[in-house]
């Protein structure tokens with residue numbers, strides 16, 4: 142293919158993909174199947190790697206990430222990123238309104254009210270329609286250049302067909318939708334990781350990750366609320382929002398124009414409760430004078446604009462009495478202390494319990510039973526105790542001594558050196574751990590047995606019918622029909638659900654057996670790398686850390702899991718029941734045999750591919766991927782940051798070392 146022809150095709154594909162992305166992410170509609178969309182993207186990726194000189198930094202292929210930022214460059218903002226003054230009462234709002242009226246020397250003005258999105262402020266610069274820079278707020282004058290990471294946010298246009306001006310800036314809030322945040326925490330819980338505190342901090346942490354492909358997985362989103370530029374003529378803030386919307390930016394449809402401060406107060410009242418139904422966290426309302434010329438007239442104080450203010454929703458916290466501390470045992474044996482509270486109304490719901498995380502947290506808070514405590518509900522689902530109201534402490538309050546024995550099975554608790562969490566080691570005799578493992582095994586991402594629920598698992602366990610996942614497959618009609626609430630149909634449903642789960646793919650089963658730190662994604666990586674359970678079972682620590690994205694902690698945990706005879710016996714029984722313990726290779730059929738009989742080692746970081754992706758391409762082209770360099774090896778595909786020892790070894794053994802571009806040539810020959 143000639144360069145000119147490739148250029149035309151790339152342009153066409155880019156336009157198409159941008160169009161479908163916009164429809165999908167901003168308008169929630171789709172004119173194309175997922176499969177066809179993926180095909181378009183794959184075609185663009187292939188062409189860009191064949192003609193790297195045609196790859197634009199604003200290509201939609203950037204969405205999947207891959208770029209590594211070692212250190213974020215500090216950038217000075219063209220217009221300082223100020224913050225808003227806060228108000229907490231309607232009286233203070235009326236005072237703000239009086240100041241506006243005085244400053245304008247008129248009562249002919251209106252307000253534009255928006256929600257205050259709880260995320261991370263971002264400033265995006267567009268030049269000739271292209272996103273050229275994304276910078277965090279930083280100290281207001283200088284922020285961090287996080288462009289590569291921001292490009293992975295699907296609702297942020299990388300190019301604009303009809304920009305309002307050759308150069309302009311838009312500002313908004315990057316946030317993590319509540320659903321995504323809950324999902325991430327659920328996954329962390331699944332593998333026994335500490336939970337993230339709230340969506341805002343998680344969004345902020347995600348934006349500062351070094352590997353943008355990891356950021357892409359965080360599914361961040363962004364609402365824009367400011368348009369800035371030297372040559373802009375938009376007369377009102379409302380017009381600016383409309384103009385941003387037309388250019389393809391994500392504008393929350395929740396804003397409203399208000400004629401006076403009373404209408405503003407009504408807007409606040411409307412959202413005070415309703416905001417909990419929004420897909421993201423909000424912590425207030427932002428009130429802005431609508432006319433841009435009036436905004437200019439009012440100007441700024443040293444810190445804040447005089448034409449805008451925020452009304453913060455009542456802090457979502459309450460004071461209540463700590464009646465007791467109880468202890469919960471998780472699937473992994475981790476003990477979580479729970480505050481049992483005098484019921485209190487908080488953010489629309491009655492709160493009776495709050496997590497206390499671990500013993501350090503109790504110590505840090507200097508908590509005593511009988512204390513009045515501050516309970517807060519931020520972005521997190523579970524409220525937390527944030528402090529003690531010492532002024533209300535009485536002499537009858539009693540210090541908390543963290544339990545030394547498991548509250549469920551009385552086993553002496555362990556606390557590993559340097560770890561905050563206490564554990565119960567009675568893996569096979571502690572009820573919540575056993576039930577937890579079965580619940581983990583049947584969940585959607587594992588064996589997906591939806592005819593089984595928590596209550597039935599409890600019953601099955603208490604009736605001594607099931608004490609491990611493998612027992613599920615030995616259940617008979619007679620066993621189940623005798624359980625509480627079971628009749629003929631429900632019994633047959635349950636059994637057929639268990640039977641149907643036997644076709645779950647290997648990666649689901651591997652996740653389901655519950656190796657600590659092995660979440661669904663890691664299970665998938667291990668399954669595809671090793672192909673079957675026996676290979677994983679025999680893999681050494683050194684071999685495991687060779688697997689892309691498998692770190693020391695996971696490798697140690699996998700080795701430990703397979704050293705336990707009980708686990709080996711359990712897997713043996715699951716195998717006997719007919720569960721799948723190997724990858725179905727027919728799904729990964731070879732597409733052609735260009736690389737037949739050739740062996741490859743892939744090492745380092747690549748511009749256009751993830752390492753796993755590259756390996757998949759080799760396999761699809763008939764090649765074989767191995768992990769260590771030997772004299773028999775045909776090619777070492779070398780990316781950036783490849784270890785020097787690998788290179789030396791390959792050179793010594795006369796193995797061809799090829800770059801990513803040379804690899805592309807090889808498969809496109």
Ligand code: IVH
Pocket residue numbers: 222223224225226255256257258259260261262263278313314366367427445446451
């Ligand atoms: S306007 C001059 N509008 O709140 C400041 N800010 O303290 C103009 N925020 O840093 C900001 N939602 O991160 C504006 N609808 C909204 C907002 C909003 C959230 C954040 C933003 C800013 C902080 C102000």
